Amino acid sequence: MAALSAARAQAYIVAAKRTPFGAFGGTLKDLKASELGGLASRAALSTLPKETRVDSVIFGLCGSGFQSLINAVQEIQLGESNIVLTGGTENMSMAPYTLHGTRFGNARYGVDQKLVDSLAAALVDQVPGATPGAAPTPMGITAENLAQKYGITREQCDAYALRSQQRWAAAQESGAFEAEISPVELKTRKGTQVHTYNSTTAEITQIKWIVCLQMFSVDEHPRPTATLEALAKLPSVFIKNTGTVSAGNASGIGDGAAANVVASEEACKQYNLPKLARIAFAAQWLAVQKELELPDEKSNVFGGAIALAHPLGASGARIVANMVHNLRRLNKKYGVGAACIGGGQGIAVVLERV
Numbered sequence: 001m002a003a004l005s006a007a008r009a010q011a012y013i014v015a016a017k018r019t020p021f022g023a024f025g026g027t028l029k030d031l032k033a034s035e036l037g038g039l040a041s042r043a044a045l046s047t048l049p050k051e052t053r054v055d056s057v058i059f060g061l062c063g064s065g066f067q068s069l070i071n072a073v074q075e076i077q078l079g080e081s082n083i084v085l086t087g088g089t090e091n092m093s094m095a096p097y098t099l100h101g102t103r104f105g106n107a108r109y110g111v112d113q114k115l116v117d118s119l120a121a122a123l124v125d126q127v128p129g130a131t132p133g134a135a136p137t138p139m140g141i142t143a144e145n146l147a148q149k150y151g152i153t154r155e156q157c158d159a160y161a162l163r164s165q166q167r168w169a170a171a172q173e174s175g176a177f178e179a180e181i182s183p184v185e186l187k188t189r190k191g192t193q194v195h196t197y198n199s200t201t202a203e204i205t206q207i208k209w210i211v212c213l214q215m216f217s218v219d220e221h222p223r224p225t226a227t228l229e230a231l232a233k234l235p236s237v238f239i240k241n242t243g244t245v246s247a248g249n250a251s252g253i254g255d256g257a258a259a260n261v262v263a264s265e266e267a268c269k270q271y272n273l274p275k276l277a278r279i280a281f282a283a284q285w286l287a288v289q290k291e292l293e294l295p296d297e298k299s300n301v302f303g304g305a306i307a308l309a310h311p312l313g314a315s316g317a318r319i320v321a322n323m324v325h326n327l328r329r330l331n332k333k334y335g336v337g338a339a340c341i342g343g344g345q346g347i348a349v350v351l352e353r354v
Contacts, residue, residue: 005320011076012354013069013274014083016321017043018258021309022093027186028255029093032212033313036257037089040317043182044259045085052271054261055081062339063347064088065258065316070349072262073279082267087259090311094255095119119253122312140238140245146287147244154244158231160286161249161306169224170301176302179325180258183217221252221309254309258317260324261276263338276324277335277351288340302326315339320349327353 018040022028028036045054055075065088072084097115099107107113124136146152171177196206226248236243237250263273289299302306302322305315316339323335338348 003067010073010102011073011279012261012265012268012275012281013260013277013320013324013351014263014268014275015044015047015261016312016323016324017047018180018181018318019043019184019256020216020319021219021221021254021256021311021314021318022216023309024253024255025093026220026255027216028091028184031184032094033089033091033253033255033257036091036255036314037064037087037259038257039184040087040089040182040257040259040314041085044087044261048261048273049271052083052267052273054083054085058313062310062312063316064313065320066337066339066349067348068317069260069262069279069320070347075180076262076264081264082270083261083263085259085261086317087334088258088316089257091255092253092311095122122188129220134303138238140250141248143245144238144243148291150287152244152286152290154236154246155232156286157244157249158228158246161169161231162226162228164300165223165301165305166303166334167301168219168222168307169289171302172218172224176326177219177322177328179329181217181219183215186216188214188216190210209298210271214296221254222303222307224307249306251305252307254311255313256309256311256318258314258321260317260320275354277327277354279349279351288338316347320351323351327351 002149019028019036029041045052065086068088072081072086075081075084095118098118099113100116101107102113123140124138147157196204231246231248233246234246234248235241236246238245263271267273268275285300285304288294289296308318316337319337319339323337327333327335333353335351335353336348337351338346340346
């Protein structure tokens with residue numbers, strides 16, 4: 001393999017946009033994941049010169065948004081691409097209930113079929129355990145295991161969840177999300193009814209609805225008015241009564257998309273692209289923070305997935321877009337984005353402001 005040129009050795013993020021994240025069953029529930037991905041992608045590409053040509057598109061679980069970025073850097077460093085569109089999209093509101101086997105004729109007269117919730121299945125580690133016949137492990141049980149191992153209490157989890165909500169509220173107030181969010185235009189059910197009348201009989205001859213358009217521009221999952229008292233009243237989900245994980249201190253399910261455009265040094269010069277950040281890369285949360293001794297004031301400073309929600313395929317790309325713009329807004333040099341992944345995996349990226 002030929003040695004990399006100095007220009008090829010670097011890759012830069014030149015555009016970063018995302019949709020607002022909708023709550024489960026909320027504003028975005030009727031948009032397919034592919035549609036959300038298209039909105040974020042077009043928003044990111046629209047910030048670049050019209051003559052900019054994309055050589056490759058990478059779209060993918062929880063780490064796919066990060067992995068798409070890593071793959072883009074590798075393609076550029078190998079000289080295979082100059083500009084790569086990356087990102088992630090997810091619409092958990094559209095996760096279907098499935099009838100397994102009916103496609104292949106397993107339905108028989110008089111035999112009832114069982115509907116399977118594909119969303120619940122996606123949130124369970126489907127890799128069999130070491131013990132033969134062991135049931136798949138829900139991600140929440142992994143969190144409970146970590147809480148037991150590291151001595152993390154329900155009260156600590158609720159306090160962190162409240163902090164996440166408060167940090168999101170402060171970040172929203174300070175404009176931390178403005179540069180990264182591309183509003184989504186939606187048709188609403190509300191509108192204006194227009195009647196056409198017969199000029200002689202005054203009877204209504206036609207009824208038309210003028211559909212109104214709504215601009216969705218703010219994340220809707222966060223609960224900035226949450227209180228410790230309200231969080232404490234929520235039941236534990238995976239271990240009754242004594243568990244630490246509740247609906248209030250777990251990352252929320254939601255819908256959304258994010259996209260990042262990565263370019264080589266040559267492409268930045270050719271198209272006069274803005275260098276927002278440079279990428280380096282490497283192969284859950286209170287346990288991670290405790291194990292790595294991470295300073296709280298530098299961790300999830302704008303609120304994490306507990307507040308914003310966690311559309312699986314989109315979160316990594318959302319974190320990157322947020323870091324890209326806020327490294328510049330706050331005049332910081334480096335940012336680290338990371339995610340745990342089902343199956344015991346993890347992924348992280350380091351961004352450097354340029």
